[in-house]
Amino acid sequence: MKSVLYYIKEFARREWFSKFFTARTAPLESPPYFRDFPVLSGKTCTHSLFCMMACPAPGAIDVLRTPQGWQPRIHKGHCIRCGLCVEACPNGVLTSGRILDSTGRDGTALSFSFKIRVDPELCMGCGNCAVACPVNKVIDTQMSHGGRASNEGLLLRVNEGKCLVVHEEKCTGCKTCEHHCPNEAITVARLLEAVQAGEEMQ
Amino acid sequence: MTLLQSIKNYVRSKSIHVSYVDVGSCNGCDIEVLACLAPRYDIEQYGIYVHNNPREADILLVIGAYTPGWEEKLEMVWNKIPEPKVAIAIGNCPISGCLFNRPHTYIDPPVSKHIPIAASVPGCPPRPTEILNAVLSLAPVVFKDYEVKKR
Amino acid sequence: MKKTVDVSIPLGPIHPCFKEPARVKCETKGEFVTGAEVELGYMKKGIERIMKGRPWQEVMFLAERVCGICSVIHNMVFIEALEKMSGIEVPERAALLRVVVNELDRMQSHTLANFSYCYTIEHETLGMYLLDMREKVMDLLELITGARVTCAYIVPGGVRFDLREEDRESLLASLDAIETDVRRYMGMFEGGSLIGLRSRDIGILSKEAALEAHAVGPTARASGMPEIDRRLQHPTYQKLQFTPVSRDGCDNFSRIMIRFDELLQSIELIRRCSALLPEGPVRGGGIPGAGEIVYCGEAPRGELTYFIKTDDAGRILDISIQTPSIMNIEACCHYMLKDAASIADVPSTFVSADPCIACTER
Numbered sequence: 233m234k235s236v237l238y239y240i241k242e243f244a245r246r247e248w249f250s251k252f253f254t255a256r257t258a259p260l261e262s263p264p265y266f267r268d269f270p271v272l273s274g275k276t277c278t279h280s281l282f283c284m285m286a287c288p289a290p291g292a293i294d295v296l297r298t299p300q301g302w303q304p305r306i307h308k309g310h311c312i313r314c315g316l317c318v319e320a321c322p323n324g325v326l327t328s329g330r331i332l333d334s335t336g337r338d339g340t341a342l343s344f345s346f347k348i349r350v351d352p353e354l355c356m357g358c359g360n361c362a363v364a365c366p367v368n369k370v371i372d373t374q375m376s377h378g379g380r381a382s383n384e385g386l387l388l389r390v391n392e393g394k395c396l397v398v399h400e401e402k403c404t405g406c407k408t409c410e411h412h413c414p415n416e417a418i419t420v421a422r423l424l425e426a427v428q429a430g431e432e433m434q
Numbered sequence: 435m436t437l438l439q440s441i442k443n444y445v446r447s448k449s450i451h452v453s454y455v456d457v458g459s460c461n462g463c464d465i466e467v468l469a470c471l472a473p474r475y476d477i478e479q480y481g482i483y484v485h486n487n488p489r490e491a492d493i494l495l496v497i498g499a500y501t502p503g504w505e506e507k508l509e510m511v512w513n514k515i516p517e518p519k520v521a522i523a524i525g526n527c528p529i530s531g532c533l534f535n536r537p538h539t540y541i542d543p544p545v546s547k548h549i550p551i552a553a554s555v556p557g558c559p560p561r562p563t564e565i566l567n568a569v570l571s572l573a574p575v576v577f578k579d580y581e582v583k584k585r
Numbered sequence: 586m587k588k589t590v591d592v593s594i595p596l597g598p599i600h601p602c603f604k605e606p607a608r609v610k611c612e613t614k615g616e617f618v619t620g621a622e623v624e625l626g627y628m629k630k631g632i633e634r635i636m637k638g639r640p641w642q643e644v645m646f647l648a649e650r651v652c653g654i655c656s657v658i659h660n661m662v663f664i665e666a667l668e669k670m671s672g673i674e675v676p677e678r679a680a681l682l683r684v685v686v687n688e689l690d691r692m693q694s695h696t697l698a699n700f701s702y703c704y705t706i707e708h709e710t711l712g713m714y715l716l717d718m719r720e721k722v723m724d725l726l727e728l729i730t731g732a733r734v735t736c737a738y739i740v741p742g743g744v745r746f747d748l749r750e751e752d753r754e755s756l757l758a759s760l761d762a763i764e765t766d767v768r769r770y771m772g773m774f775e776g777g778s779l780i781g782l783r784s785r786d787i788g789i790l791s792k793e794a795a796l797e798a799h800a801v802g803p804t805a806r807a808s809g810m811p812e813i814d815r816r817l818q819h820p821t822y823q824k825l826q827f828t829p830v831s832r833d834g835c836d837n838f839s840r841i842m843i844r845f846d847e848l849l850q851s852i853e854l855i856r857r858c859s860a861l862l863p864e865g866p867v868r869g870g871g872i873p874g875a876g877e878i879v880y881c882g883e884a885p886r887g888e889l890t891y892f893i894k895t896d897d898a899g900r901i902l903d904i905s906i907q908t909p910s911i912m913n914i915e916a917c918c919h920y921m922l923k924d925a926a927s928i929a930d931v932p933s934t935f936v937s938a939d940p941c942i943a944c945t946e947r
Binding site for chain 3 (some may be wrong): 455458459461463465468470474501532537540543561576585
Binding site (some may be wrong): 260288290310313 | 446458474475526529533535536554556557558561563
């Protein structure tokens with residue numbers, strides 16, 4: 233009996249009535265710490281393409297040339313909102329949620345290094361990789377086809393019928409050599425390292 | 435527009451039955467659709483009722499990247515839904531195949547090759563509010579004047 | 586001799602109670618279930634094939650998407666396997682933060698499993714309470730990692746984001762509220778006679794049967810096997826003096842209650858982590874190298890194993906994943922569903938084992 237009275241009293245309240253008929257929780261806003269699709273932060277892109285190299289989703293990010301200069305473009309429907317591009321960018325061109333704030337506070341970053349591996353059994357020494365390499369093109373503009381050159385500063389060159397990696401540290405990870413190899417002998421590994429600046433830097 | 439038609443429009447926009455079908459996702463979008471049921475988002479206050487019976491549904495939420503196990507079966511589910519009906523793709527998988535769309539995969543995206551998709555909600559996974567907003571914004575539009583459009 | 590009634594009743598692949606497509610074929614004799622068989626194959630995406638030849642920053646996200654519900658543990662096991670293989674040191678703070686996020690993920694997964702169970706026994710009110718509690722846990726996950734489901738939080742040599750001091754306070758405050766809620770819902774389960782009628786002494790998986798079926802995770806721990814917990818072998822959990830819980834009921838009710846027990850245990854673990862949290866960096870750096878390893882971790886559903894082989898540039902040459910759900914689904918179909926008194930108990934028994942079809946088939 234007591235509980236019946238309680239319920240009658242509960243339901244007789246005007247507030248209950250008004251809420252029952254009108255209450256709506258509006259579609260909620262995303263909190264500020266949510267990693268949404270990255271947007272441009274207004275800083276200048278230097279076309280280092282680290283965002284594209286870090287991106288794990290196929291076809292999610294492109295860096296396009298616009299009248300304002302290079303600009304990364306996010307494709308919805310492909311982007312998985314992981315935020316790696318935001319962290320990998322050295323200039324902070326993209327921003328998403330609190331990521332830029334955190335990286336600035338804690339000194340965290342993602343750094344790239346590249347390893348070039350040539351399979352000696354598959355390599356025919358054709359030199360396509362050395363000719364196609366954009367770093368080589370800058371160093372030695374006169375490079376003959378076949379990739380034989382005596383310049384010591386080259387990244388790749390052909391020596392005694394085999395491709396030779398001379399200066400691995402000059403690699404920018406563009407994978408042009410990989411696409412031009414007819415035999416899939418050369419592979420570029422993009423190594424991502426999660427680093428944090430030491431205590432003294434903070 | 436007749437009075438009957440306007441009543442139908444009103445009723446259809448206020449009472450939507452939603453069914454979801456998982457054609458090979460990672461479960462992430464599944465649980466975000468389930469989270470729409472939570473009192474925080476409370477999808478039922480808008481007259482949207484989520485259950486899993488395609489024969490009673492108006493809107494089909496397609497989740498996942500279309501695995502070979504669903505060949506013909508998805509079309510069967512789609513045909514069982516009574517008219518008027520509409521399908522929404524939830525998440526990246528039905529749109530583009532997300533991360534699974536790589537060489538050597540088994541999946542066959544996008545889902546719009548197999549059934550007509552009216553709208554899509556990008557994100558991996560989308561937030562419940564995004565799913566909710568998509569269903570709410572679509573519902574009054576697609577079912578409006580259905581009988582007139584059919585003629 | 587003539588069989589009385591022998592009907593094979595298929596449940597699924599689209600069934601109001603199942604979140605994911607799976608087909609359970611029940612051999613029935615009248616209302617009495619004599620045996621069951623599970624048919625999988627609706628979700629095969631070939632993730633392990635896609636993973637081959639890719640560096641860790643791509644495989645990490647694929648590993649997360651093996652299972653969306655328990656995504657953090659897949660991330661954690663994969664990264665910790667690479668770290669152990671190449672000898673990468675993890676800072677103390679990062680190791681504890683990993684445990685915090687992993688336990689939050691376990692909490693939301695267990696709450697979701699109990700919600701599905703409430704849904705299958707048609708106790709929707711309690712299910713909604715649990716789902717509301719889960720939203721609080723999801724908020725905490727989002728606060729720390731920035732995403733609700735696929736967090737992408739753990740990277741080789743540490744974690745991606747530090748836990749800020751103000752976030753730590755709101756984390757602890759929310760945990761207090763969640764603990765009160767969990768205790769209240771546990772009281773509802775223990776005191777509610779209707780729930781007891783639908784779940785006590787139904788879907789019995791005895792200890793012998795659990796050993797025979799290689800059941801893992803909460804399903805095995807509800808049959809009195811606490812030592813099956815892989816967290817006992819994890820160094821960070823050892824530092825936190827982790828002791829597993831178990832129950833001896835062997836039925837659906839114990840399987841639900843053990844998840845509530847583990848919720849409380851997870852809350853306790855997060856509090857201990859937060860008390861121990863030292864100052865310092867959260868990333869130590871380090872690049873995975875060549876090697877081969879087998880590494881196990883405790884997912885919310887049981888033991889999760891990764892077999893990984895990499896080349897000298899850290900790319901995955903060969904990978905194979907063993908997920909916990911397949912053992913639990915087998916145990917469910919061959920032992921729990923056998924001799925079920927009613928076909929109405931089949932969905933609730935199947936869900937009580939917390940099957941995750943997406944990670945079973947990958």
